[in-house]
Amino acid sequence: NQTTAQQAQSLEEWEVNALRDHELHSSRYFQLLESRRRLPVSLRRQEFLDVYHNSQIILVSGETGSGKTTQIPQFVLFDEWASGKKVACTQPRRLATTAVATRTAAELDVPLGEEVGYSVRFEKKLSRMTRLKYMTDGLLLSEASRDRNFSAYSCIIIDEAHERTLNTDLLMALLKMATSRRSCLKVVIMSATLNVEKIQSYFPGAATFEIPGKVHPVEIHYLSDSTPRYCYCAITVVQHIHENMDDGDILLFLPTSGDIEMVCSILRKRYDEGLKVLPLYSALSRAKQQEIFEDSEYRKCIVATNVAETSITIDGIVYVVGEYLHNFFPWKVGIDKSATDSGLEIRPVYNPRLRMSSVLTCPISKASAKQRAGRAGRTQPGICFRLYTGQTHDTCFIPSAPPGILEGELASQILLLKVMGFESVGTFDFLDPPHPEVYLCGLQDLCAMGYIDDRGTITPKGRIAARLSVHPKWLNAFMEGQKNGCLREMIDLAAISSTQHPIFSRPPPARFAADIAHQRFACPLSDHISQLNALHAYESAMKTNNRLPISQWCFDAFLNRRALSEVVRIRDQLLTSLQQELSYTKEICGFEDAEYDTHIRKTLARSFFYQCALKHPDPFATIYKTVHEGHTAGIHPESALTSERQEWIVYSEFVSSGIPYLQTVTAVDPAWLIDLDFFQDDSLPKTENGDFKQPLVKKSLDKARKKNDSVEEDLISFEELD
Ligand code: ADP
Numbered sequence: 275n276q277t278t279a280q281q282a283q284s285l286e287e288w289e290v291n292a293l294r295d296h297e298l299h300s301s302r303y304f305q306l307l308e309s310r311r312r313l314p315v316s317l318r319r320q321e322f323l324d325v326y327h328n329s330q331i332i333l334v335s336g337e338t339g340s341g342k343t344t345q346i347p348q349f350v351l352f353d354e355w356a357s358g359k360k361v362a363c364t365q366p367r368r369l370a371t372t373a374v375a376t377r378t379a380a381e382l383d384v385p386l387g388e389e390v391g392y393s394v395r396f397e398k399k400l401s402r403m404t405r406l407k408y409m410t411d412g413l414l415l416s417e418a419s420r421d422r423n424f425s426a427y428s429c430i431i432i433d434e435a436h437e438r439t440l441n442t443d444l445l446m447a448l449l450k451m452a453t454s455r456r457s458c459l460k461v462v463i464m465s466a467t468l469n470v471e472k473i474q475s476y477f478p479g480a481a482t483f484e485i486p487g488k489v490h491p492v493e494i495h496y497l498s499d500s501t502p503r504y505c506y507c508a509i510t511v512v513q514h515i516h517e518n519m520d521d522g523d524i525l526l527f528l529p530t531s532g533d534i535e536m537v538c539s540i541l542r543k544r545y546d547e548g549l550k551v552l553p554l555y556s557a558l559s560r561a562k563q564q565e566i567f568e569d570s571e572y573r574k575c576i577v578a579t580n581v582a583e584t585s586i587t588i589d590g591i592v593y594v595v596g597e598y599l600h601n602f603f604p605w606k607v608g609i610d611k612s613a614t615d616s617g618l619e620i621r622p623v624y625n626p627r628l629r630m631s632s633v634l635t636c637p638i639s640k641a642s643a644k645q646r647a648g649r650a651g652r653t654q655p656g657i658c659f660r661l662y663t664g665q666t667h668d669t670c671f672i673p674s675a676p677p678g679i680l681e682g683e684l685a686s687q688i689l690l691l692k693v694m695g696f697e698s699v700g701t702f703d704f705l706d707p708p709h710p711e712v713y714l715c716g717l718q719d720l721c722a723m724g725y726i727d728d729r730g731t732i733t734p735k736g737r738i739a740a741r742l743s744v745h746p747k748w749l750n751a752f753m754e755g756q757k758n759g760c761l762r763e764m765i766d767l768a769a770i771s772s773t774q775h776p777i778f779s780r781p782p783p784a785r786f787a788a789d790i791a792h793q794r795f796a797c798p799l800s801d802h803i804s805q806l807n808a809l810h811a812y813e814s815a816m817k818t819n820n821r822l823p824i825s826q827w828c829f830d831a832f833l834n835r836r837a838l839s840e841v842v843r844i845r846d847q848l849l850t851s852l853q854q855e856l857s858y859t860k861e862i863c864g865f866e867d868a869e870y871d872t873h874i875r876k877t878l879a880r881s882f883f884y885q886c887a888l889k890h891p892d893p894f895a896t897i898y899k900t901v902h903e904g905h906t907a908g909i910h911p912e913s914a915l916t917s918e919r920q921e922w923i924v925y926s927e928f929v930s931s932g933i934p935y936l937q938t939v940t941a942v943d944p945a946w947l948i949d950l951d952f953f954q955d956d957s958l959p960k961t962e963n964g965d966f967k968q969p970l971v972k973k974s975l976d977k978a979r980k981k982n983d984s985v986e987e988d989l990i991s992f993e994e995l996d
Pocket residue numbers: 313336337338339340341342343344345373374376377567584585586587588589
């Protein structure tokens with residue numbers, strides 16, 4: 275049932291919407307159709323279909339803005355309509371997923387969530403009618419854990435493959451295998467023009483399809499001297515463009531949402547008329563994000579994070595102002611920018627020896643810089659102002675960013691592959707295999723959590739953990755919470771740890787005010803309980819009919835409303851899914867319980883025992899030593915525990931932005947830990963007063979090192995590497 279471009283195009287030109295019998299097309303549809311037809315990829319629809327019909331795997335490359343993300347899935351949808359199966363298109367970012375789904379639904383003239391829908395973690399707009407599904411790569415991956423053959427789909431489109439996120443890499447590996455099992459499954463891998471050769475060599479038999487893009491020349495300007503005050507520099511450049519240069523919209527790249535809001539408010543004050551200043555970052559509401567695409571009678575100035583680098587294309591950009599800093603960091607860390615050298619970017623790098631995500635400063639890639647500049651030359655010649663020197667670009671920037679699989683922690687991905695039946699993940703056919711040490715460290719963590727046994731085989735508990743929509747480590751907390759009557763609180767905490775943004779907001783200009791406002795939620799023994807206090811205060815503010823609108827209440831309390839409402843949504847979903855997985859019964863523990871705090875702290879201790887730390891014996895010291903790895907770190911300055919030094923703590927994150935810190939910590943009683951298998955009782959030296967003051971020795975590590983199990987093979991390869 276092969277279709278032609280001609281057939282599809284005549285269907286598109288009908289008065290009646292071919293996807294929805296008997297519904298007439300709107301006038302907006304025809305406007306959009308006209309602009310779609312001008313996109314480079316539309317001019318080659320037939321060529322694309324020819325390649326598509328003759329191969330199972332197709333690699334599509336083309337400049338950003340050529341129409342890959344919005345058009346190719348539609349081409350495929352028309353062609354595959356008769357199959358009755360779905361078409362999926364993955365994106366690495368949530369923001370892009372929802373934006374392109376909205377756009378494509380409008381282009382097809384259907385309500386979002388019906389024929390075209392999206393699915394991102396904890397949020398979806400889908401229905402039984404959905405035939406084209408935009409989704410994050412992580413979500414398709416978790417679907418794959420239930421169905422390795424992707425049998426609901428006739429075609430899977432992996433978009434932005436050049437970004438090489440960990441999930442995209444895993445999906446490509448799984449699809450490579452699935453295509454050999456299901457000959458009717460088609461795979462389209464789309465990427466910008468970078469990193470294409472590497473992906474081609476991974477899919478030797480695949481057909482390639484290039485979209486010739488016309489790119490206009492972009493004039494590039496550098497600073498003559500580098501400056502650490504990039505926000506002010508950016509404002510000056512925007513001012514210069516706006517006051518002296520020809521028409522054309524401006525796109526400004528800044529690293530963090532804090533920078534973006536600050537620059538936007540200064541620019542807005544300066545030009546209340548004549549310049550439309552619009553922020554773009556993931557924490558913004560959907561409506562605000564969509565505003566960037568709206569026409570404006572004034573010049574637009576869009577101030578964005580790297581999301582505007584490849585995944586989102588905004589028409590009409592003539593000027594690009596580019597910062598060298600690039601906030602990649604998905605964890606919740608206060609980054610001290612003064613510590614960052616000019617010409618460098620902030621990237622998270624996972625260090626398996628420390629089990630720590632460090633914020634390292636290293637050069638952004640030349641590929642990124644080029645990509646950003648290219649945003650100016652889409653419709654006419656453009657100009658790019660780089661807020662760094664030419665020398666910085668030439669000497670400090672690496673050619674392109676390393677793939678995500680080489681930079682992150684792997685425990686949950688290994689668990690997922692084990693659930694899917696890949697026993698020996700070490701020999702898995704990855705595009706770039708992860709470092710054996712990171713892999714081994716993931717295995718050890720899974721073993722400590724009880725999700726795999728000594729032989730590396732997944733346990734029944736591990737199977738449940740892999741199905742959770744939050745990090746698998748939370749299953750232990752749920753099970754322990756159930757014993758101690760605080761399951762509900764653990765579910766809240768799991769939801770809080772899964773939001774993209776921290777619930778406590780600390781905008782740079784009002785940091786002290788925020789700290790004071792947060793005091794009312796603070797629990798001196800536990801940051802986790804402080805977070806719960808904030809969440810519960812928010813929920814009761816929602817319930818009570820007070821005069822204050824909730825947005826104002828959040829603003830006054832310096833809480834992030836979007837994050838909190840996301841927490842509530844995630845929590846409710848978790849509750850529903852856990853009712854099926856664990857035989858979860860309604861709340862047992864209440865605030866009235868005098869032991870409320872203790873139950874929670876004990877549960878945290880017993881479920882995150884492998885992340886505990888012990889204070890240095892010197893009474894004046896502020897340093898802690900992690901028990902698992904024996905590394906030293908301070909408590910993060912934002913913690914409520916910094917004023918009262920506790921001997922034993924469990925922590926949620928070990929981070930570093932120069933100085934290593936334990937973040938989100940809770941004071942615990944060592945007696946809660948002592949009967950755990952993890953700690954070898956006989957190796958606990960006691961002091962005179964009977965306290966356990968020495969770092970403990972771990973049993974699980976030794977277990978993992980035992981001969982004759984699958985972990986052993988990996989150990990050997992790791993040692994060879996050394
Ligand atoms: P590519 O994936 O090749 O970078 P896209 O398909 O994303 O290209 O973009 C093609 C065109 O669609 C661009 O001109 C862009 O401006 C437009 N477009 C994409 N998403 C949206 C949106 N959410 N709203 C309005 N226009 C959009």
